[in-house]
Structures are given as structure tokens and as C-alpha cells.
Amino acid sequence: MNFCSSCGSKVTLLIPAGDNRHRFVCDECGIIHYQNPNVVTGCIPEWGDKILLCKRAIEPKYGSWTLPAGFMENGESSMLGAAREAMEEANAELRDMKLFSVFSIPHINQVYTMYRGVLHKGMASPGDESLEVRLVAENEVPWDDLSFPVIIETLKLYYEDRKSGNYSTHYGEIIRLDQKTIHVEHY
């Protein structure tokens, strides 16, 4: 951040009085520009023994497979945000949604909330951000071609729960140890 979004003057990174972290503070009007994590919200659309995956038509990870998910908007709940993303990315209407997982991802300052939901009438088609959508059985999941570690973790947990016949709500943290290594902590 270089300039104040309120008055256009230069900002300086400093620890404001009474704070304990560096913030961008406007040299002119004194506004403190707090930066906080973003919530990404998404879902696992279920239809019988299949789930809906989307092939990404956008970067990052163009062409990889993913679950419908995206940044939560102001003025909506995380659950309705997940339903909105399913509609935008896959023209998929979800019913009976239940919170499935919450993952913190500190190195990219994101929190993922993922819901399970029934795909209404099993109907879906690609939205603007998807090249293709597909209903897949467990043995058809393209594990090596999934978009992000959080999606892989969510689906692993989903199939473990489904096998046991008992769905619970999961909470964890996805930690990047180095360029190649991701560590997942479950609580």
C-alpha cells in the first residue's frame, strides 16, 4: 500500500499508539488502514453418491478441478455466499446446506468455510469462471489435478466421513512449511 484510499496522501508503515502491529497510517489524515484475512466460502454439492466439481476458467490454477468457492461478499452470510458461488460457477442450486469444515490458512491470510449441500435436481452447467462442470464418484476424483491444498483436505475429510456414515464439522489449519511442503493440523 502506497497511498491513502481516503485522501490520496502517502502512507507510512508504523505501529500506531496502543497497537502492537505494523499498520499503514496516512501521513496526512491519520487514518489507520487495517488489513485482515479474507473469508473464502464454498461447498460440496452432493447428488446421490456423486459430487460436483468445476474446472477452473480463471487463474490461479487455470484448468484444475475445484469445488465451487470464492470470496465472501459484504452483507451476506458465509452459507449464502457458498450458495451464491455454486450458482455463479456452476449454475447449481444447493439445498439443505450444513457446515462441513473451517480451515485457517495463515500464509495467505484466508479462512475457508465449506458446506455440504444437496444439488437440486442434480442440475449444473458451467458458469463464467468454469470451463466445465462434472458430477464425479469417489473413484473419479482427479486427486492429482485439484486446485488447492484446502480443497484436497476438504475432500479427504468428506470421503472419510462418508465412509463412516457420520458427518461432523471439521476445524483445521493449513500451514506452508516451505515451497513444496504443506502441513495440515486438525483440531
Ligand SMILES: [Zn+2]
Ligand atoms: Zn489519508
